[in-house]
Structures are given as structure tokens and as C-alpha cells.
Amino acid sequence: MSxxxxxxxxxxxxxxxxxCALVLMFLGPTALGxxxxxxxxxxxPIRPMGLSVYMMGGGLVGVFIGAPLxxxxxxxxxxxxxxxxxxxxxxxxxxxxxxxMIFFAIILIxxxxxxx
Numbered sequence: 001m002s003x004x005x006x007x008x009x010x011x012x013x014x015x016x017x018x019x020c021a022l023v024l025m026f027l028g029p030t031a032l033g034x035x036x037x038x039x040x041x042x043x044x045p046i047r048p049m050g051l052s053v054y055m056m057g058g059g060l061v062g063v064f065i066g067a068p069l070x071x072x073x074x075x076x077x078x079x080x081x082x083x084x085x086x087x088x089x090x091x092x093x094x095x096x097x098x099x100x101m102i103f104f105a106i107i108l109i110x111x112x113x114x115x116x
């Protein structure tokens with residue numbers, strides 16, 4: 001392997017870290033909202049507006065910012081550590097989609113009624 005400029009390694013790791021940080025910023029409140037939705041029993045129809053905002057925001061950030069940043073990081077450096085970090089960031093950018101599927105599974109399995 002030829003010697004790679006150090007700025008490419010640093011830029012790749014910085015882009016991977018930024019992609020992970022941006023997506024994980026939305027996943028914390030989303031995970032808490034999903035936990036609350038899965039564990040409490042509502043007595044009337046609910047309107048999970050805050051959870052919906054975090055899920056949609058996380059999805060948009062994951063698709064439009066996280067995935068392109070991690071793919072850029074993947075192309076910047078050929079070092080195994082940088083490639084692994086970029087691949088991990090790419091996987092993290094898919095987590096909001098998983099949260100959306102979990103949300104619908106909780107709603108359907110528990111039979112929670114959503115208010116219009």
C-alpha cells in the first residue's frame with residue numbers, strides 16, 4: 001500500500017464522526033419515546049407528535065447528511081480503521097429507518113389508537 005497523506009485519514013475519520021454524531025443526536029429522544037410508547041398503556045387515543053418529529057428529523061438527517069458523509073469518508077481513505085469507521089457511520093445512518101419500523105410495530109401489536 002502506498003503512503004497516504006495524513007490529512008485524508010483525518011478527514012475521513014472526522015466525516016465519519018460527524019455523520020454518527022448528527023444521526024445519534026436524533027436517536028436519543030427517539031429511543032426514549034419508543035420506550036415510553038412500548039411500556040405505558042394509554043387510556044385514550046394519543047398523538048405522538050414529538051416522537052414523530054424526532055423520527056422524521058432523524059430519517060432526513062440520516063438519508064441526506066449521514067449517508068453521504070459516510071460514503072465520502074469511505075472514499076477519502078483506504079486505511080482499514082478509516083474504512084471501518086465509515087462503514088459504522090453508514091450503518092448508524094440507517095437506524096432512524098429501523099426506529100420507524102419499530103414505531104409501527106408497537107402501534108400495530110399493542111393496538112394503540114392514534115388521534116387524528
